[in-house]
Amino acid sequence: xxxxxxxxxxxxxxxxxxxxxxxxxxxxxxxxxxxxxxxxxxxxxxxxxxxxxxxxxxxxxxxxxxxxxxxxxxxxxxxxxxxxxxxxxxxxxxxxxxxxxxxxxxxxxxxxxxxxxxxxxxxxxxxxxxxxxxxxxx
Numbered sequence: 001x002x003x004x005x006x007x008x009x010x011x012x013x014x015x016x017x018x019x020x021x022x023x024x025x026x027x028x029x030x031x032x033x034x035x036x037x038x039x040x041x042x043x044x045x046x047x048x049x050x051x052x053x054x055x056x057x058x059x060x061x062x063x064x065x066x067x068x069x070x071x072x073x074x075x076x077x078x079x080x081x082x083x084x085x086x087x088x089x090x091x092x093x094x095x096x097x098x099x100x101x102x103x104x105x106x107x108x109x110x111x112x113x114x115x116x117x118x119x120x121x122x123x124x125x126x127x128x129x130x131x132x133x134x135x136x137x138x
Contacts, residue, residue: 009038017056
């Protein structure tokens with residue numbers, strides 16, 4: 001059983017999950033499909049230990065619950081080409097937004113360090129709002 005996965009193995013498993021065509025996704029099925037690609041059968045715990053794999057699994061699982069399996073075929077190559085172009089544009093936009101958010105995070109990280117904020121202060125839970133509490137008007 002694979003305890004350590006190389007980055008190429010992790011990337012391959014993420015690609016397997018993203019391209020999953022069945023309407024049901026389980027860790028056991030991902031382990032079996034991974035064995036064909038990386039040459040060894042990883043355990044569910046091994047896969048779950050990698051954030052990229054866990055995130056891809058969660059996203060695919062919730063996508064299957066909401067949208068179901070995506071097996072719709074375009075009616076022609078022209079429609080498929082338009083769809084691919086639109087998705088590539090959307091992908092580029094999302095990459096740009098992600099880069100901007102990462103840049104913003106670096107600024108915040110620097111400013112937090114500069115003003116002496118500690119990591120536990122930044123990660124503190126938000127205050128809980130009790131919306132059911134009423135004040136007596138006396």
